[in-house]
Amino acid sequence: MRFKTATSPHILRETGVGQVMRRVLYAMAPGVAALAWFFGWGVLVNLAIATGVALAAETSMLAARGKPLAVHLGDFSAVVTAWLLAVALPSLAPWWLTVLGVSFAIVVAKHLYGGLGYNPFNPAMIGYVVLLISFPREMSAWPIPHGVGQAHALGLPETLEIVFGGAGRLVPDGLTGATPLDVLRTQLGLGLTVTEIRNSPVFGIVSGSGWEWAALGFLAGGLWLVQTRAADWRIPAGMLGGLATIATVFHLIDPQRYAPPWFHLWSGAAIFGAFFIATDPVTASTTPRGRLIYGAGIGVLVYVIRAFGGYPDGVAFAVLLMNIAAPTIDLYTQPRVFGARRG
Amino acid sequence: MSALFPFHGGLKTVRHKSESNRRPILAGPLPHQLTVPLRQHIGATAKPLVQVGDRVLKGQMIGQADGYISAAVHAPTSGVVTAVESRPVPHPSGLPDLCVAIETDGEERWIERQAVDYRRLHASEVRAVLRNAGVVGLGGAGFPSAVKLNPGGHDGPLDTLILNGAECEPWITCDDRLMRERAAGIVAGLHVMVHLLEPREVLIGIEDDKPEAVAAMVAACAGTGYQVRVAPTRYPSGSVKQLIQLLTGKETPVDGLPVDVGVQCFNVATAYTVHRAIDFGEPVLSRIVTVTGQVAQPGNVEVLLGTPFSALIELCGGYREGVERLIMGGPMMGFALHGDDVPVTKATNCILAAGAGELTPEQPAMPCIRCGACVEVCPAKLLPQQLYWHAHAKEFDKAQDYHLFSCIECGCCSAVCPSHIPLVHFYRYAKNEIWAQEKEKQKAELARQRHQARLERLEREQKEREAKLRQKTPPRPAPAVDAGQLPIETAVARAKPGRVAVSMDEPQPSVAVKADGPERGG
Numbered sequence: 001m002r003f004k005t006a007t008s009p010h011i012l013r014e015t016g017v018g019q020v021m022r023r024v025l026y027a028m029a030p031g032v033a034a035l036a037w038f039f040g041w042g043v044l045v046n047l048a049i050a051t052g053v054a055l056a057a058e059t060s061m062l063a064a065r066g067k068p069l070a071v072h073l074g075d076f077s078a079v080v081t082a083w084l085l086a087v088a089l090p091s092l093a094p095w096w097l098t099v100l101g102v103s104f105a106i107v108v109a110k111h112l113y114g115g116l117g118y119n120p121f122n123p124a125m126i127g128y129v130v131l132l133i134s135f136p137r138e139m140s141a142w143p144i145p146h147g148v149g150q151a152h153a154l155g156l157p158e159t160l161e162i163v164f165g166g167a168g169r170l171v172p173d174g175l176t177g178a179t180p181l182d183v184l185r186t187q188l189g190l191g192l193t194v195t196e197i198r199n200s201p202v203f204g205i206v207s208g209s210g211w212e213w214a215a216l217g218f219l220a221g222g223l224w225l226v227q228t229r230a231a232d233w234r235i236p237a238g239m240l241g242g243l244a245t246i247a248t249v250f251h252l253i254d255p256q257r258y259a260p261p262w263f264h265l266w267s268g269a270a271i272f273g274a275f276f277i278a279t280d281p282v283t284a285s286t287t288p289r290g291r292l293i294y295g296a297g298i299g300v301l302v303y304v305i306r307a308f309g310g311y312p313d314g315v316a317f318a319v320l321l322m323n324i325a326a327p328t329i330d331l332y333t334q335p336r337v338f339g340a341r342r343g
Numbered sequence: 344m345s346a347l348f349p350f351h352g353g354l355k356t357v358r359h360k361s362e363s364n365r366r367p368i369l370a371g372p373l374p375h376q377l378t379v380p381l382r383q384h385i386g387a388t389a390k391p392l393v394q395v396g397d398r399v400l401k402g403q404m405i406g407q408a409d410g411y412i413s414a415a416v417h418a419p420t421s422g423v424v425t426a427v428e429s430r431p432v433p434h435p436s437g438l439p440d441l442c443v444a445i446e447t448d449g450e451e452r453w454i455e456r457q458a459v460d461y462r463r464l465h466a467s468e469v470r471a472v473l474r475n476a477g478v479v480g481l482g483g484a485g486f487p488s489a490v491k492l493n494p495g496g497h498d499g500p501l502d503t504l505i506l507n508g509a510e511c512e513p514w515i516t517c518d519d520r521l522m523r524e525r526a527a528g529i530v531a532g533l534h535v536m537v538h539l540l541e542p543r544e545v546l547i548g549i550e551d552d553k554p555e556a557v558a559a560m561v562a563a564c565a566g567t568g569y570q571v572r573v574a575p576t577r578y579p580s581g582s583v584k585q586l587i588q589l590l591t592g593k594e595t596p597v598d599g600l601p602v603d604v605g606v607q608c609f610n611v612a613t614a615y616t617v618h619r620a621i622d623f624g625e626p627v628l629s630r631i632v633t634v635t636g637q638v639a640q641p642g643n644v645e646v647l648l649g650t651p652f653s654a655l656i657e658l659c660g661g662y663r664e665g666v667e668r669l670i671m672g673g674p675m676m677g678f679a680l681h682g683d684d685v686p687v688t689k690a691t692n693c694i695l696a697a698g699a700g701e702l703t704p705e706q707p708a709m710p711c712i713r714c715g716a717c718v719e720v721c722p723a724k725l726l727p728q729q730l731y732w733h734a735h736a737k738e739f740d741k742a743q744d745y746h747l748f749s750c751i752e753c754g755c756c757s758a759v760c761p762s763h764i765p766l767v768h769f770y771r772y773a774k775n776e777i778w779a780q781e782k783e784k785q786k787a788e789l790a791r792q793r794h795q796a797r798l799e800r801l802e803r804e805q806k807e808r809e810a811k812l813r814q815k816t817p818p819r820p821a822p823a824v825d826a827g828q829l830p831i832e833t834a835v836a837r838a839k840p841g842r843v844a845v846s847m848d849e850p851q852p853s854v855a856v857k858a859d860g861p862e863r864g865g
Contacts, residue, residue: 005680007771017709286715335718338588338594
């Protein structure tokens, strides 16, 4: 009898890249649900547009590069990129903003850099930063969260009208408002103290109203990701640890100028970034110790940008900056090989 | 039980031990023809001692150990030698190797067997007996045991002698059955090893999925001071360095051997063959092979070396439907064979006829996403994703910077890779490339040294001739003086008196510098 040969090992775990990516999508569900509850249909509309655009862009790029479509579309990596970016976009962003950001992420940041596994920068964050720099006004179209002030919930038709309304139809006044980090930043600039600012209705129990529930949702999903090992615990631990440490130091120095660490941990994209964005393995550090350092670097940079930089939040910039540093971190954090001399 | 020192990484794999470990060890067939490879061990191929047409007795040496790292090979039964030639053997390379083919006579006529009392012999004599009996490691590697039983190889007394009964690979149960059925024989062999190595302690490591084997070994060790240590089931606990770490907490150095940390490790089946060789005068003629997977009656068989796989499969009821791969060894480290026409060797611990149920469906390899799942499971604490990156890009020196040669090829990384990249395959490829390059380099270096030496010799001879020439310039040199020298060169030298004078005026000829100059270091 003749048999086929193959190299060992002959038994493999069946979990594939596709499963890992799908797990990321499932893990985003609770946070996305909370966002949709507080910020309306726009969150889901963004997700739908982004998914469609990402699949179209991925398909055409794969075809152009002569890659097998079924295998690579089945890895769901494009959808993950789309969702990461869509969640970061304001829920009443015009449709073309999403299209532009996702296309740039997939075409330029992912495929022109070599495709899955080869891109040095987190594609979703590249897309986000391109939009943030090019369209600052559209990028701040966050509605006032449900339950704050006289925010009124938009129905699906109204939302679609705003999103697809074309350039002429801007979001009605009074519908959108500054995010909590925005408020903190502007009012600190006006000389108010953290305690005074915290009395504003945009703030909830720990951080921003509505926002804090979304963060809770993402934390739940993120912990599940870590538990299923789809994400390495070291990156979120490093990032949240780094952010908390530097925030604590400054808060202790001057509690009226610097918000407390729990506010920072619970605000903006900190939790979402720690569990979903920074954990993108392709662009992160890959050694165990390196991942802690990589995460911590992001945490510190996020704080520096928030407290001293030109933007209210800094997760995207912090992640991209640490992406550049990842290969160097890897080089200097190689684990001690079994049997090698200690020290 | 005493404390264990868990090793990094590893995997909980499927077990599939119960398919083959329920039946007692079966006696193997006596095929009409045996094909006995002359290299069933690590080291030099044994020198054939027989010719076509020779009658051989069971146990007669047919191949002599060739050098220190080599092992003898014996006729597994009586019969007539029909060929001494290259035949297919079970080896990952798929290349044929020198074998002795024996047509069996069915009479099983033995050589004269002589038991020895190892306590009365000098250690070197005991080792010689084992060497001549062809005793090698039966865990799969086949390293000549006599070499490892020489305490002169390391400084100071040995701390620990470990007997490896972990059998961590899925499907394989030959050591399990051996320990259950022949524990006393294993311990008897262990006594010989202890006598030779004089270790401070003796530990027997067995995974906890073999309670019957543990019980048998504990009973057999009663009163000896040998300790049975039960380890949790975790692949690859049976790998030498991992087992040593697990039982003693000692890390074998990257470029060292277990003796460097005062430990020596043998397989339980090896101990059993030591017992047969010393107490019965029987060389290694057979071994226990697990035949499992898609065969009608899986089990363990005590097989004569040289028996074709096909005869074993037949004994176990033949193949069932849908065998896709025939694997020698376990599914983690074993290799797939093209066919079952190869003979059982000392390294054949298992024949796994794997069907769709045993194998994972093949999936296309995706790009590495650097998830680090491989890092978590690597028992050598390597960065498999970086090794892959560099091996894939053929950056072999970088791969070595990432300690390619610490890879034990256990397969854990490939098994967990979500991108289904055949990682170990890339490491083997990189290692082979590096070895090939090393060989090329050595060859080139040798050629360069020879060329250099020749140039130096020519130059030296030239100088000597020139010196003689100058001494003898007034009277014309008689041709007889230069006999033995090349007449043409002498003539050329003579024809160039000007050049000779110039070079002789130089304070120091370059020859002396070159003699132990830079090429030595190069």
